Amino acid sequence: MPKDLQTLTSDMLACTLCKDLPLGPRPIFQLDQQARILIVGQAPGRITHAKGRPFDDPSGDRLRSWLAVDKPTFYTDPRVGIFPMGLCFPGTGSGGDLPPPKICATTWRSSVMQKLEQVELTLILGAYAIAWHLPDLKGKPVTEAVRQASEGDGHMFVLPHPSPRNNRWLKQNAWFEADVVPRIQENVRRILDVPSVL
Template sequence: MKLISWERMLKDFHRLKLEMQACRLCKDLPLGPNPIFQLDERAKILIIGQAPGRITHLKNRPFDDPSGDRLREWLGIDKSAFYADPQIGIFPMGLCFPGAGSSGDKPPPEICATTWRKKTMAALKSVELTLVLGAYAIAWHLPHLNGKTVAEAVKQSSEGQDRFFVLPHPSPRNNRWLRQNPWFEADVIPRIQQSVRQNLSESERK
């Protein structure tokens, strides 16, 4: 019975991913719909961002840019493992590039989270560490921190049980914030790296 249940769960999860990849709900996007995410049922570490940027849309791979380089440095993970390890998942609030706004990219369309988020999160049963980037991700995953400044959200999440961490966006645009808040890289990053190592090493021992 357990084998049948596990096989059914895998089939359902595979079907869900195919449905998300084929999603065309937002046909009017500037560059057209192109859902981008990285998910496996074995994911233990889940990275929640806002939405793919223009470069990600064109490369068809998340965080393959300077922001991704900094994010991997924060996590203590090399690039090959970041993309190849099924235990590392990436699931943005919006699956497609929403287009450029007056100051940065537009927000992810609400219909994306409404359609896909709850059922996908329910299917990811092995996640032990969630890294949350951006106001939209905070509002959905950590509503008690909604409305806080980035610094407040980062500090309060880092006081928890090491299952959720709020991160500032790793974009070079945030260099000033990082200079003004040196405690983040000095105090929070080591804890994140320790949690990442612990989750990945536990899986290797099984």
């Protein structure tokens, strides 16, 4: 018998498939049956692992500004979901955080996505999320993926990572914040049925 989302959520929170992770398993996500906006990243970082809350850092501040939502809405409105490709911090390698273990998406992703029937807007960050959600853009440079997704029907957008480390990219690609972000904000306002809160 297929599991409901509440059961899947409980199972994911108790998951210990990757016992050998450097800081141990600590699944971090934010999901509710009412989710209508879904944010899909790569995996929790070290700060997120420590805090137990996604995007509670300068990257999250920028992401919320792109959505034009405040922190309370972002974290407490059940219509805003966060479901990374890997649920736990994968550790750090020579070039940054390691990729999310494939077993995570293989084990959980399809079952959970089938239960999120009300999602109207998906915001995709990172190569692993692009490959799963928009396979036609797999392997494309970030700039091309962001641009091509923004030309679609408005249900899925690829975002550059909101990290301050991407300030140079944002400066070189001013069209993103000038043209794409307003479209994202328009969708968010429509879905949440509230005026901009910022």
